Amino acid sequence: MKSANLIWALVAGMVFGFGLSLSAMTHPEVVLSFLQFNDFGLLLVLGGAVAVTTLFYQVAPRLLAKPLFSPVWGKQPSEMSRRTIGGAAIFGIGWGISGVCPGPAIAGLGSGNWPLLASVAAIFAGAWVQGRFFGR
Amino acid sequence: METYFPNGLGHYLAGGLIIGAAVGLLFITTGLVGGMSTVFSSTWSFVSKQAFFQQKRFTDSRAWRLAYAAGLILGGLIWLIWSGAGAWQTGVSWGQLALGGFLVGFGARMSNGCTSGHGICGLAFLQLPSLLAVLTFLATSIVTAQLIAWTGGSL
Numbered sequence: 318m319k320s321a322n323l324i325w326a327l328v329a330g331m332v333f334g335f336g337l338s339l340s341a342m343t344h345p346e347v348v349l350s351f352l353q354f355n356d357f358g359l360l361l362v363l364g365g366a367v368a369v370t371t372l373f374y375q376v377a378p379r380l381l382a383k384p385l386f387s388p389v390w391g392k393q394p395s396e397m398s399r400r401t402i403g404g405a406a407i408f409g410i411g412w413g414i415s416g417v418c419p420g421p422a423i424a425g426l427g428s429g430n431w432p433l434l435a436s437v438a439a440i441f442a443g444a445w446v447q448g449r450f451f452g453r
Numbered sequence: 454m455e456t457y458f459p460n461g462l463g464h465y466l467a468g469g470l471i472i473g474a475a476v477g478l479l480f481i482t483t484g485l486v487g488g489m490s491t492v493f494s495s496t497w498s499f500v501s502k503q504a505f506f507q508q509k510r511f512t513d514s515r516a517w518r519l520a521y522a523a524g525l526i527l528g529g530l531i532w533l534i535w536s537g538a539g540a541w542q543t544g545v546s547w548g549q550l551a552l553g554g555f556l557v558g559f560g561a562r563m564s565n566g567c568t569s570g571h572g573i574c575g576l577a578f579l580q581l582p583s584l585l586a587v588l589t590f591l592a593t594s595i596v597t598a599q600l601i602a603w604t605g606g607s608l
Contacts, residue, residue: 319516321482321483322485322516322517322520323516323517324520325478325479326487326517326521327520327521327523329479329487329524330475330522330528331524331525331531332474332475332478333476333487334524334525334527334531334532335528336467336468336469336470336471336475336528337468338468338532338533338536339467339536340464341460341465341468344541344543345543346543347460349545349598352598353598353599355459356457356458356460358461359465361462361466362472363469363568365465365466365468365470366469366473366476366573367473367572367573367576368473369469369472369474369477370480371576371579372473372477373476373477373480374477375579377480383484384484385481386482387482387484387485390480393566393570393578393580393583395566395578395580395586396565397581400563400564401565401566401585401586402582402585403563403564404562405560405564405566405585405589405590406560406589406593407559407593408556408557408559408561408567408590408593409590409591409593409597410594411552411554411559412553412590413595413598414552414556415545416543416545416598417545418557419489419569420489420567422554423489423492423525424525424526424528426526427526427530427533428529428533428538428540429542430543432543433550435551437554438554439551439554439557440490440554440557441493441558443493443554443555443557443561444490447558447559447563448497449501449503453505
């Protein structure tokens, strides 16, 4: 059911992009203003998103044998390792410099925040350098 | 409250709930876990012959991840039309956007997750490594942003 994956990814992406735009996460200034303790709105965004997602992730596999249009439930493969934590530390430095992370960088392009193209290009570059020279 | 939320609470909370509904919708329909950073690696698999980028986890997921990213752009456009706010561009310098973006791309690939992958999906799966990743990137981002603010506000 590959086509179902594509269609639902597109639909879910649209909802995601709308939410990121509504909550102003596509404005790097708003993210930086949280990191500088001037506006704690980002915590409401993250908290709200985690609460709803937790409900789906924890309840859906108990109620349904499989997803509606696919054979298996996926998992988040996060591992306890130096790479997970070290990578997060580097990620955070970049986030603190720019106020930009992957989702908002992409969604912001849709609402005309075109300077974020610089970030999108740089995220592609950073992912390539990591994978090419340090990946495994 | 105004001290902590000078721009109000409603749009933040509503946006967060909608984001959660989006990630939940993707999961209940397809079983897929919707972090956003991997699209920046899986898309390289279309053009790079490097063994790293040709891993199954990237080649198997690259199509839906691109569709997900395309949806994100469309969602931003729909919000723009719906809100009537008019297009807005960030005043953060190109240098900061690019340097920060590079470290974000590098770090998210190394950590195998970002603000959505660890911050939303990992936490919702009650994964301890993701919780530690979130606390780590919150700590380093806060220190970085505060240091920049103290030294004049921009790079």
